[in-house]
Amino acid sequence: MxxxxxxxxxxxxxxxxxxxxxxxxxxxxxxxxxxxxLTGVTPSTRELDLLEVKMxxxxxxxxxxxxxxxxxxxxxxxxxxxxVKDMVTPWTNKDGSTLSPLNDMSATIIGWIRDNKQFNQILxxxxxxxxxxxxxxxxxxxxPKNQYPGTIANAQQLCDRDIPAADRADRTKSFWIxxxxxxxxxxxxxxxxxxxxxxxxxxxxxxxxxxLLLPHLDLVIETNLIASTNAxxxxxxxxxxxxxxxxxxxxxxxxxxxxxxxxxxxxxxxTRAYGAAYVIAGTNRAPVAFAMKNFLCKDMEELNxxxxxxxxxxxxxxxxxxxxxxxxxxxxxxxHAGMDGLAGAYAYYDYTTEKLIYKPGVVSTKMNHNVVFxxxxxxxxxxxxxxxxxxxxxxxxWGQTTVGEGxxxxxxxxxxxxxxxxxxxxxxxxxxxxxxxxxxxxxTRVKNLTSSYKSDSFNMKNLFINASLSCLGD
Amino acid sequence: xxxxxxxxxILSLSSFLGLASCVGVEKPVVTPxxxxxxxxxxxxxxxxxxxxxxxxxxxxxxxxxxxxxxxxKNYNQYNTSLEKMTGINxxxxxxxxxxxxxxxxxxxxxxxxxxxxxxxxxxxxxxxCTSFVDLKFSKSEFPATTDEAIAMFIATFLDTAPASQPEYxxxxxxxxxxIYDSGTLFPEADTNPLLKHRNSSIAACVVVLASPYVTLLx
Numbered sequence: 020m021x022x023x024x025x026x027x028x029x030x031x032x033x034x035x036x037x038x039x040x041x042x043x044x045x046x047x048x049x050x051x052x053x054x055x056x057l058t059g060v061t062p063s064t065r066e067l068d069l070l071e072v073k074m075x076x077x078x079x080x081x082x083x084x085x086x087x088x089x090x091x092x093x094x095x096x097x098x099x100x101x102x103v104k105d106m107v108t109p110w111t112n113k114d115g116s117t118l119s120p121l122n123d124m125s126a127t128i129i130g131w132i133r134d135n136k137q138f139n140q141i142l143x144x145x146x147x148x149x150x151x152x153x154x155x156x157x158x159x160x161x162x163p164k165n166q167y168p169g170t171i172a173n174a175q176q177l178c179d180r181d182i183p184a185a186d187r188a189d190r191t192k193s194f195w196i197x198x199x200x201x202x203x204x205x206x207x208x209x210x211x212x213x214x215x216x217x218x219x220x221x222x223x224x225x226x227x228x229x230x231l232l233l234p235h236l237d238l239v240i241e242t243n244l245i246a247s248t249n250a251x252x253x254x255x256x257x258x259x260x261x262x263x264x265x266x267x268x269x270x271x272x273x274x275x276x277x278x279x280x281x282x283x284x285x286x287x288x289x290t291r292a293y294g295a296a297y298v299i300a301g302t303n304r305a306p307v308a309f310a311m312k313n314f315l316c317k318d319m320e321e322l323n324x325x326x327x328x329x330x331x332x333x334x335x336x337x338x339x340x341x342x343x344x345x346x347x348x349x350x351x352x353x354x355h356a357g358m359d360g361l362a363g364a365y366a367y368y369d370y371t372t373e374k375l376i377y378k379p380g381v382v383s384t385k386m387n388h389n390v391v392f393x394x395x396x397x398x399x400x401x402x403x404x405x406x407x408x409x410x411x412x413x414x415x416x417w418g419q420t421t422v423g424e425g426x427x428x429x430x431x432x433x434x435x436x437x438x439x440x441x442x443x444x445x446x447x448x449x450x451x452x453x454x455x456x457x458x459x460x461x462x463t464r465v466k467n468l469t470s471s472y473k474s475d476s477f478n479m480k481n482l483f484i485n486a487s488l489s490c491l492g493d
Numbered sequence: 494x495x496x497x498x499x500x501x502x503i504l505s506l507s508s509f510l511g512l513a514s515c516v517g518v519e520k521p522v523v524t525p526x527x528x529x530x531x532x533x534x535x536x537x538x539x540x541x542x543x544x545x546x547x548x549x550x551x552x553x554x555x556x557x558x559x560x561x562x563x564x565x566k567n568y569n570q571y572n573t574s575l576e577k578m579t580g581i582n583x584x585x586x587x588x589x590x591x592x593x594x595x596x597x598x599x600x601x602x603x604x605x606x607x608x609x610x611x612x613x614x615x616x617x618x619x620x621x622c623t624s625f626v627d628l629k630f631s632k633s634e635f636p637a638t639t640d641e642a643i644a645m646f647i648a649t650f651l652d653t654a655p656a657s658q659p660e661y662x663x664x665x666x667x668x669x670x671x672i673y674d675s676g677t678l679f680p681e682a683d684t685n686p687l688l689k690h691r692n693s694s695i696a697a698c699v700v701v702l703a704s705p706y707v708t709l710l711x
Contacts, residue, residue, distance in 0.1 A: 051652075055710045055711070060570055061707055063578070067652055093577075094577055101570055101573050117569070118594060118599070259584040
């Protein structure tokens with residue numbers, strides 16, 4: 020019986036879905052489609068009323084209204100919290116999953132897009148985005164020490180306990196924060212959960228001051244240490260905060276917050292999340308392989324080129340796998356020759372104790388272990404060389420940089436490629452148009468989007484807008 | 494167990510509302526193959542995620558269809574939609590959302606939709622609707638009559654104006670009235686009219702928020 024009900028539901032669901040696809044492309048339907056394209060959430064009638072008018076005069080402005088919540092558009096920053104986050108979260112884990120929580124890498128990307136920064140510099144520029152809150156003013160309620168909840172999720176429940184159900188559900192009426200016990204700041208167990216409730220007049224006063232009412236994350240010691248924990252970013256997600264709010268995520272240097280040495284810093288490629296995903300364990304080839312996949316849209320299989328000399332292939336690569344050197348020559352060398360030449364950039368990095376560690380001048384032991392071929396390359400520094408500038412992979416459109424030392428120069432080289440720009444255009448197009456680039460028509464559009472992206476100072480926000488408008492009439 | 498039954502009923506009615514929505518907006522079309530005119534109500538097993546194998550008895554013109562263009566909201570898009578539409582901050586239901594995350598659609602491909610996705614969507618909608626209705630009740634803002642409650646749901650959640658789309662509006666109202674009129678959905682609340690009104694309202698709310706109007710990206 021249950022199966023029958025669910026089956027019927029599915030059939031009815033499909034019928035309705037089919038009917039909806041016939042909606043004519045009038046301005047209102049277009050506004051609705053643009054809203055879905057950029058945010059993935061359902062617009063209100065009021066928003067459609069406003070956007071419908073603008074769609075006829077200036078579609079770009081309508082898109083900007085949706086993205087940055089201007090002119091009465093309110094969507095909780097869904098462009099950043101949903102669309103951008105969903106697109107970039109797979110870059111931050113090996114599985115390519117969108118289910119991972121917000122982290123320093125995805126927060127930094129969101130911040131760069133929100134602030135209209137030149138996206139072609141994000142791989143190497145010293146930058147990380149984290150939250151900075153505003154401490155509540157007003158009467159705070161303290162909870163007894165033995166009732167301190169321990170986790171942020173529990174803290175919310177505890178803080179909510181004495182607040183009427185009506186106000187609990189309405190976050191414009193109740194807030195909560197966690198604060199160190201001012202009398203014992205170093206004792207974690209002494210932290211107090213404090214809840215406060217403001218009436219509408221008080222809240223309006225805060226809004227008038229443009230104060231951002233959120234937990235003061237800087238005061239939570241473990242979440243301020245973004246180098247060794249992701250709790251800071253996970254708490255932002257759990258609180259459902261608007262990632263598009265310019266008062267929430269703020270730019271800062273990676274120095275001190277993530278790394279002790281300036282030479283260790285290289286934009287996204289030295290964030291904690293990048294280390295946690297790709298530098299952990301292994302042989303430090305993954306940071307290169309996944310940079311190719313995520314930033315140049317090229318899997319290693321696509322880059323396989325057996326014509327490249329194997330002078331940089333390390334000692335852990337078996338030259339006769341299964342007892343035959345033919346396998347090495349016809350398969351293994353194709354990826355390793357290029358990849359091993361580049362992976363030296365990460366020679367001084369390791370990911371241990373939940374942290375991306377950089378030791379200047381000290382080659383990580385994992386770079387040279389598992390020796391199966393003594394005559395192989397021994398990594399002695401963080402020098403790297405790009406052996407893919409010739410052969411089939413020359414088509415990636417490399418720039419001037421082809422050799423270097425450390426991650427930053429490697430990141431500069433990746434940023435100079437044509438493939439980086441077209442890859443961004445391709446991923447944005449697939450995200451907002453809800454389909455893979457497969458037809459000639461799609462490929463032409465991506466090519467045009469890439470051109471406009473480059474001539475537009477690599478503005479990702481505009482790339483999203485242009486891509487969503489390009490498939491509006493589909 | 495009883496609650497599960499309620500979910501399934503709501504789920505069924507939810508989808509039925511979606512079907513009824515088709516009735517309201519769709520003009521009768523002549524189906525190629527047999528020349529018969531249908532209204533779309535008796536559309537059966539075609540029009541599925543992959544375009545279906547058309548038997549020629551549906552009310553949907555296959556020439557006008559591009560079923561592949563229909564997308565379903567993923568877990569994040571759906572959760573944010575519910576937050577936006579009800580005004581209930583997502584942190585209130587974060588625990589349930591995290592528990593359901595794996596059961597909600599992972600991407601936008603409707604071909605991958607399963608009954609489990611629909612059930613998970615209904616459960617999440619139920620949580621938001623409960624908060625939404627209780628919030629209104631606690632502020633004494635919730636309409637006292639069924640008609641007013643239905644009007645409020647349609648006005649709040651759907652882009653439907655009674656004046657400009659009378660047939661569509663009427664079809665929606667009729668379907669939602671069935672929830673309120675049903676004597677079997679919440680029999681335990683019969684003795685308490687206010688509780689019954691609340692529970693029926695939550696169910697009516699779920700019918701809207703778990704319907705294709707909200708779950709699809711169209």
